[in-house]
Amino acid sequence: MKIEILLVGRGGQGILLLGRVLGVAMSKYANLYVTGVESYASETRGGESRVDLIVSDKSEEMDYVKVLNADIALFMYPYNLVKYSEVLKRDAYVFINSTFVKEHPYTTQKVFMRPYNEVAEKVAGTSRVANMVALGHIIAKTGVQKAEYVEKALKEIISENLYDVNVKALRAGLELD
């Protein structure tokens, strides 16, 4: 089993945090081999932030560290959507934040478009946790990881006073259709 996950957003949308939480959940709690590569821009100036996650249950399957054939992809902002279609599997799960992305070029993939920012605003009172709504949505629809492990990872990484608002957002994501 080898799964490639591509996470793309704008600096400040919490893409790196999302990748970290999922990485810890999968490596530490689900006991899988995980490689994560980050490339990022700043929140004030904007620009693309990206995390490539490669996951496997066998260490010998781990080689090249970037996504070449994504099983799962998330686009929180409309960056290079056409270019990224080259690295998506034909039947990949694609999650799109419709708050910022109004249209997409993906025809064969399983596409889910939801307004993560609005959902976050509604359930948690801030759109800053839209990343956790997206994460919840991803794990609910793909089954790539147990919600329980993701919540454990959240607890480990997020400071205590922000935990509740993040978990609220995550759970709202789990409920999205």
Next chain:
Amino acid sequence: MRKSFISGNIAIAEGAITAGMRFFAGYPITPASDIMEYLAERLPEIGGVVTQFEDEIASINAVVGASWAGVKSMTATSGPGFSLMLEALGLAVITETPLVVVDVMRAGPSTGVPTKTSQSDVMQVRYGAHGDYVIPVFAPWSAQEAYDLTIKAFNVAESLRTPVILLSDAVIAHLWESVLLAEPGEVEVINRKKPSSPPDEYLPYKPDNDLVPPMATFGEGYNVIVESLIHDERGFYRQDREAYRNLVKRIVNKVLSRVDSLFEVEAYYGDDYKYLLVSFGSTARSALAAARILRKSGIKASLLRLKTLSPLKLETLRKYCDEAEKIFVVENNMGKLVHDVERAAENDKVISLPLLDLEIPEPKDIVEGVRKWL
């Protein structure tokens, strides 16, 4: 063992802590800075010290001094900083000072492209300082190996009284991976030999049979001398050929005589191959993916990955090269390790694949490079 999800740079910091390092001096430089940043929080919690100096020269000299004070010490930098450290690296060699220098490679020459990766320090780390010497150099390809090889680097530094280089790169530095961290007692940690003779009989540079002199620490009652000139067993300056040869040959041989335990390689698909890819560090991950792509299309490719870049055991390289029809040396520079492979193999079989990429090379670039020669 404790499982964690950490970056290659943090893995180096944790490896150093596991090995007993308690003094770090450095000057920030991308992509090595977060080693110091992380240690600045972690080391004081366990009684260690982190100091930022005015530059890399002061940093490595402080590391030499701290090691002589009896504390396992380290610095971390990138290519431009390593250039500045070369003079003191030679000082560490001749004074037989155990220490570890981490070089997280980035694109050069000079300030180059600070945030982008490279493997172009292969020559600098091995041969940059003047004089005759051999310094062990280890090159990890994953966060786990960054952790493991940092521990090995300290163990070698301490047991042989030599500086050791950990050669990482910007890709490994910022790669987050599952890493098993050891609890105390779970991995071997070697500490330097102390003198067993009474202080009045102690000669600071008199080796035991293993070519390594026991090392007294300042303040323990022994006469300690840190001499950068050619010296005899007492540590006194000598300018005759005999003393010169004795010292330089011993410093070189104490490392070379351990080549069997120092030189490590890993072979993938090593039982059945026609084409051999030779690589190291982050690029070896792309090379392994390339070997798999080639094998899927019926081309019998394998990978030999060097974990040690110095000292090299040419017989081992030769053994793998002899089995191959063609050998491709895959590295993210203009072709440096290829010269060593050429020494080990028949020259007409060796093909240099210098990728000179600013990112981790894509497997398809390696596959294309190989296919051109088939």
